[in-house]
Amino acid sequence: MRAGSPRLLREINDRAAIEALLRNGPLTRSELEGIIGLSKPATAQLLTRLETEGTVLRNGLRGGGRGPRAQLWTVNGALAHVAAIDLTPSTVDVAIADISGTLLTEHSAPLPRTDVLEAFHGAVTKAANQAGLSPEALNHVVVGSPGAVDPATGRLNYAPHMPGWEGFDIPGTLADLLDTAVTVENDVNLVALEEMVAGRATGVRDFVLLWPADAVGAAVVVNGSLLRGATGGAGEIDAMQIPDHATADTGTDRTGGRYGDLLDSPAIVRLARAHGVSARTGQAAVRKALAEGTAGREFLVDLARRIATGAANVVSVLDPELVLLSGDIAQAGGTTLVDLVAAELRRLVVPRTPVQLALVTGKPVRSGALHSALSVVREQVFGLPAATTEPFRGPKHA
Structure with a gap:
């Protein structure tokens, strides 16, 4: 066991160095030394070993200050x-x-x-x-x-x-x-993963991410891991039956219907028009409502009621630390829509779960x-x- 200890220690130090380079990008020897806590000679030996193996590469020089420029090291991407x-x-x-x-x-x-x-x-x-x-x-x-x-x-x-x-x-x-x-x-599971890596869910162990748009979806994270269910269908809430709590009548079944049918783009467009907000897509309707005063506000409150009614079922069962709203509709509504959903959710469930806008946008x-x-x-x-x-x-x- 003792004979294997130096090798094991080298492997641990190598992994720590590689992880630091992957996390921080190109580093000088002294920067890497500070991160992984090795001595100057040990860090130099480590880099030489990893370079010989082809794991790391020299990647230019870092200037600055009055001293000589320092060699940069990076992981071999190839x-x-x-x-x-x-x-x-x-x-x-x-x-x-x-x-x-x-x-x-x-x-x-x-x-x-x-x-x-x-x-x-x-x-x-x-x-x-x-x-x-x-x-x-x-x-x-x-x-x-x-x-x-x-x-x-x-x-x-x-x-x-x-x-x-x-x-x-x-x-x-x-x-x-x-x-x-x-x-x-x-x-949507991948969006939740991205929020855990680089968004609002970093450090959050239990949360639900809702995607209130065409083909409504949710991702459920419990104790830091995605919950998938026996058939992979955990979070597939599009077909969940909920009543329509919007005040405006758009011809839906008020006693109960598919959650997704209340939040697809045509349904959002119809709800907006019932409040006097005209647009071709749900996303455009939400954006337009933010600038249309009272009529726009009433439409957004009705939309928040629809979103919150479905979210309430999930929150009541899971009691998560956080609910995140993601996707085009959520981003179009911004913090205004998020706050309205939070207010409606508090009217429907006992847990006072915070509702926030997902941070990761783009793709x-x-x-x-x-x-x-x-x-x-x-x-x-x-x-x-x-x-x-x-x-x-x-x-x-x-």
Whole structure:
């Protein structure tokens, strides 16, 4: 046991150094020394060893001050590559990155209603080629998709709006198609993962992220881990039956209907028009309402009632630390809509759960997929602990 101790200590120090470089970007020897707590000679030996192995590279010099410029060190990004994909009914949005997290290329392509696998393969191949790679050279691919993959069958459930993706083992099929390892994860789950990594849920152990828009979804995090359920359907609240508590009558079944039918874009447009706010899309209606005085305010309160009615069912069961609102509708309404949802939620449930606007914007699904893919390959290559939120994986291609 004693003979193995120096080797074990070196491995621990190596992982600490690699993790510091991945987290902070290029560092000088003295900066790395300060982070990992080793002596100057030990840190120099460590860097020499990792450079010899090809794990780290010299990456220019850092100037400043009156002294000589210091050598910068970085992780060798070429050790592994990943793809992060946001798959929707109409598009395939692909990002390719190396193991350091450096984004190499992006590519987005339309997705037809037929021959979806061919179109998917073409989009990923083009993105990989733009990065100087082939699909099989990717070490791991993470796909964010509406619905949920059943862990027993690999089939996509709860996604009737994804034509062409029904009835087969999706992770296994994509792994064969791309000749590499593939993970398929629910899109809203990936947004929650991104909020845990770089958003408002950092350090939060129990929270719910709601996506109140077309195909309403939720992600549930309990004790720092995503809750998926027996069939992968935890958080699939689109079909949940709730009453319509909006004061304006838009022809809905007031006693109960699908949650998603109250919050898709046409339903939001109808609710806005009932309050005198005219717009072509739900997102545009929410933005317009913020500038339209009393009529706009009344519409936003009604919309908040609809959102809160569904959220109340989730909060009553889970009693989370935090509820996050994400997606285009939430971002369009901003803190005004969030505050209104919080006020309505307090009228409906006992827990006084804070409601906040999700911090990650832009492409949160793809960003979450990227962090998930990097977590997998960094565990494989460097032995770094994988995230506890690691998604369901398809079969790894031999």
